[in-house]
Amino acid sequence: MLVYGDRRRDVSTTEVLARRDVFSTAELAQGLIDAEFEASGFDDLTPLHRAAIADLRALAAGREPSALAALSLPPRVIVKEPEGYAFYAVYPEGFAEAARSVAWPAPPFVIGLRSIGLGLAAHVAEASGAADMVSLRPVGPPFRRTLRLSDALRATLAAHPGPFAVVDEGPGLSGSSFGAVLDLLQALGVGLDRIVVLPSHAGDLGPEADPAHRRRWAQVRRAVVAFPELARRRPMAELFADLIGPAVAVEDLSGGAWREGRAVPAFPQQERLKHRITTAEGRWIARFAGLGAIGAAKLERAHALHAAGVGPEPVALRWGFLLSRWVDGEMSRPTADELARYLSVRAELPAPPGATVEELAEMVRVNASELGLDLTPRPPRARARPVAIDGRLHAWEWIRTPAGVLLKTDGLDHCCAHDLVGGQDIAWDVAGAAVELGLSDDAVERLRAALGADADLTAFCRLAYPAFQAGLWTFAGDAAQVARYRAALETAARLAGCLSARSA
Numbered sequence: 001m002l003v004y005g006d007r008r009r010d011v012s013t014t015e016v017l018a019r020r021d022v023f024s025t026a027e028l029a030q031g032l033i034d035a036e037f038e039a040s041g042f043d044d045l046t047p048l049h050r051a052a053i054a055d056l057r058a059l060a061a062g063r064e065p066s067a068l069a070a071l072s073l074p075p076r077v078i079v080k081e082p083e084g085y086a087f088y089a090v091y092p093e094g095f096a097e098a099a100r101s102v103a104w105p106a107p108p109f110v111i112g113l114r115s116i117g118l119g120l121a122a123h124v125a126e127a128s129g130a131a132d133m134v135s136l137r138p139v140g141p142p143f144r145r146t147l148r149l150s151d152a153l154r155a156t157l158a159a160h161p162g163p164f165a166v167v168d169e170g171p172g173l174s175g176s177s178f179g180a181v182l183d184l185l186q187a188l189g190v191g192l193d194r195i196v197v198l199p200s201h202a203g204d205l206g207p208e209a210d211p212a213h214r215r216r217w218a219q220v221r222r223a224v225v226a227f228p229e230l231a232r233r234r235p236m237a238e239l240f241a242d243l244i245g246p247a248v249a250v251e252d253l254s255g256g257a258w259r260e261g262r263a264v265p266a267f268p269q270q271e272r273l274k275h276r277i278t279t280a281e282g283r284w285i286a287r288f289a290g291l292g293a294i295g296a297a298k299l300e301r302a303h304a305l306h307a308a309g310v311g312p313e314p315v316a317l318r319w320g321f322l323l324s325r326w327v328d329g330e331m332s333r334p335t336a337d338e339l340a341r342y343l344s345v346r347a348e349l350p351a352p353p354g355a356t357v358e359e360l361a362e363m364v365r366v367n368a369s370e371l372g373l374d375l376t377p378r379p380p381r382a383r384a385r386p387v388a389i390d391g392r393l394h395a396w397e398w399i400r401t402p403a404g405v406l407l408k409t410d411g412l413d414h415c416c417a418h419d420l421v422g423g424q425d426i427a428w429d430v431a432g433a434a435v436e437l438g439l440s441d442d443a444v445e446r447l448r449a450a451l452g453a454d455a456d457l458t459a460f461c462r463l464a465y466p467a468f469q470a471g472l473w474t475f476a477g478d479a480a481q482v483a484r485y486r487a488a489l490e491t492a493a494r495l496a497g498c499l500s501a502r503s504a
Contacts, residue, residue, distance in 0.1 A: 002420060003367075007416060013074060023292030026056060030115045030118050032073065033114065041148060056119055057126050082116035086418070094200075094227070094229070098223040098224055108196070109131055109133070111157075132156075138180050145180045154188070158189065163194045170199055171203075175206060175214075178217075182220065197223075198223050237277065245281050248280065254275075256268040272287055274287040289412065297416075301413075329407075331398060343426060343447070346429060354386065355421055364377045367471045368489060375498055375499060384424065388416075388423060389428050392469075393429060395437060397411070419468070427460075433447060435485070462492040
């Protein structure tokens with residue numbers, strides 16, 4: 001199933017360097033080094049690579065960065081969104097603390113894996129007094145990553161007599177990125193007793209791990225200070241107390257606990273951390289929105305949705321958590337006018353473009369095939385206008401307050417989630433409403449016309465939306481939801497006339 005994808009965007013080199021922000025500078029450094037990697041075909045400690053590391057280490061230590069600004073750099077760079085900062089509450093201070101917990105026998109050589117491992121490694125390097133640092137890019141199939149590095153860099157690593165620190169978020173389904181580095185170091189004659197791995201969690205490798213990598217992971221030393229430990233010293237009850245008063249209760253609603261006994265689907269492994277805070281002033285929800293500019297963009301979107309009367313009231317963004325007022329009320333489907341108004345607001349919110357229609361068409365083909373359907377969708381020629389779509393118009397996310405106001409409670413970041421969809425034309429949400437809210441074909445046509453969405457693009461999205469959702473719920477292991485979206489996909493395909501007779 002095709003579900004996940006990387007978020008990439010084009011940034012101004014000058015603007016990022018002027019901000020001197022640790023998160024955006026790490027993104028810029030990743031983009032610059034990856035551009036060199038693509039040009040040469042391998043990683044090497046070039047002057048640019050060393051300058052990027054110098055600036056990141058300076059920022060990690062609270063010093064003024066200056067090395068990149070002294071070089072001739074491209075005016076714009078394509079950067080990859082760091083997933084840990086955006087979705088999974090990965091904090092640089094946790095990696096620095098983990099590095100300080102290690103009794104290093106000598107200054108380590110720090111290896112950070114791109115993308116996010118580059119910036120995290122700089123914090124480890126400063127905390128450990130590292131002798132040197134490099135960033136490597138694992139490449140190849142997701143579960144079988146490999147490395148490409150120059151002979152000179154290979155010789156530099158082999159010559160280091162002391163310990164090594166290997167830094168990245170994860171491990172994920174396979175841990176193959178960590179595995180590739182450990183393979184490299186062992187091939188260079190480095191024993192496991194000289195290696196310390198600094199991941200983002202203390203768990204094992206995922207189910208797709210190579211058996212040899214799994215055995216080695218159990219033996220290698222790991223240093224981890226993850227979110228739960230950090231949160232014990234920076235409790236959610238105190239994070240916003242100056243704004244909303246002392247907490248009477250704090251409830252962890254992560255991993256689907258927000259359902260509170262309601263029979264609605266959830267994908268717990270993919271949910272953001274969230275806590276409900278009760279004070280004398282009322283109830284609030286603190287939800288992880290992202291660090292740096294990632295969270296700031298979501299706070300801005302939250303203000304826009306609230307100002308338009310369609311979203312909860314945001315209060316503040318701190319430590320990556322966005323605090324909003326808790327919405328009391330009952331689940332309620334929107335009327336046609338309420339739906340049109342909500343989507344008209346979203347149609348005016350800017351967002352970076354996500355998957356192209358060609359990429360979405362391939363997603364439909366692949367996911368449909370996994371569902372036993374033979375679809376050959378033709379990408380529409382209509383020009384899409386990417387906006388901050390809601391992305392997932394699930395019926396259980398609409399709450400009507402006691403005052404009769406209808407709010408969409410989870411609409412901030414589906415347009416920039418850890419998947420391949422991203423910013424799309426508002427036609428995506430028209431299609432989503434058709435599937436999630438059971439709209440008739442006439443109702444869909446009226447909504448499409450009211451929003452000015454292209455008819456061909458909307459028809460295409462009526463294929464793409466359920467194909468994506470079916471893939472998502474396949475990974476969640478929810479057979480009932482998969483069956484529901486398969487049926488919606490088959491219906492849309494028959495309407496579009498693109499369902500082959502060979503389909504099951």
